[in-house]
Amino acid sequence: xxxxxxxxxxxxxxxxxxxxxxxxxxxxxxxxxxxxxxxxxxxxxxxxxxxxxxxxxxxxxxxxxxxxxxxxxxxxxxxxxxxxxxxxxxxxxxxxxxxxxxxxxxxxxxxx
Amino acid sequence: xxxxxxxxxxxxxxxxxxxxxxxxxxxxxxxxxxxxxxxxxxxxxxxxxxxxxxxxxxxxxxxxxxxxxxxxxxxxxxxxxxxxxxxxxxxxxxxxxxxxxxxxxxxxxxxxxx
Numbered sequence: 336x337x338x339x340x341x342x343x344x345x346x347x348x349x350x351x352x353x354x355x356x357x358x359x360x361x362x363x364x365x366x367x368x369x370x371x372x373x374x375x376x377x378x379x380x381x382x383x384x385x386x387x388x389x390x391x392x393x394x395x396x397x398x399x400x401x402x403x404x405x406x407x408x409x410x411x412x413x414x415x416x417x418x419x420x421x422x423x424x425x426x427x428x429x430x431x432x433x434x435x436x437x438x439x440x441x442x443x444x445x446x447x
Numbered sequence: 448x449x450x451x452x453x454x455x456x457x458x459x460x461x462x463x464x465x466x467x468x469x470x471x472x473x474x475x476x477x478x479x480x481x482x483x484x485x486x487x488x489x490x491x492x493x494x495x496x497x498x499x500x501x502x503x504x505x506x507x508x509x510x511x512x513x514x515x516x517x518x519x520x521x522x523x524x525x526x527x528x529x530x531x532x533x534x535x536x537x538x539x540x541x542x543x544x545x546x547x548x549x550x551x552x553x554x555x556x557x558x559x560x561x
Binding site: 376434 | 550
């Protein structure tokens with residue numbers, strides 16, 4: 336069965352610092368991988384997705400993620416955190432059917 | 448832009464009540480989904496539907512049922528609400544092509560069962 340693990344339920348970074356949110360998946364076949372963001376009192380919206388094209392994926396708001404097959408990882412990064420990045424971030428994995436499996440989420444706090 | 452709307456942002460119900468959560472999407476998407484979101488557990492799939500009158504159980508269907516009579520509308524039903532169904536409920540939709548497509552989410556319904 337597919338699964339996804341997000342390391343760290345809460346991450347705090349200073350404004351201007353690097354953001355790194357970790358996501359690892361388990362799979363025996365190539366996955367489709369997604370990062371979604373949820374701002375307070377809103378639904379989820381797509382940040383970026385990997386669908387077997389380029390391994391470095393650029394998303395909205397300056398975020399990017401790199402698919403590393405050898406490490407079964409899809410970590411999310413942003414070079415310089417902004418106060419508006421405070422939100423909850425979800426990694427999700429799928430394998431060619433309609434269902435996604437979501438991680439448990441990482442709440443990102445930005446310290447002024 | 449795709450728009451997914453949910454009938455209520457907040458609901459308060461009593462134990463044993465029948466609860467209807469409605470979701471409507473305006474982009475002619477075939478697939479629709481109901482998730483519940485709980486702290487520390489992320490999103491868990493309750494039910495999904497890939498066509499009118501078609502439904503499939505997700506990971507946690509117990510205590511829930513669904514209805515899809517029209518393509519644009521997908522309803523989640525709690526036949527007899529219980530306190531452990533207090534949660535945030537999220538609806539999503541996606542086009543027919545499978546997993547690599549983006550899921551579009553509604554704003555969520557926060558349900559409190561007393």
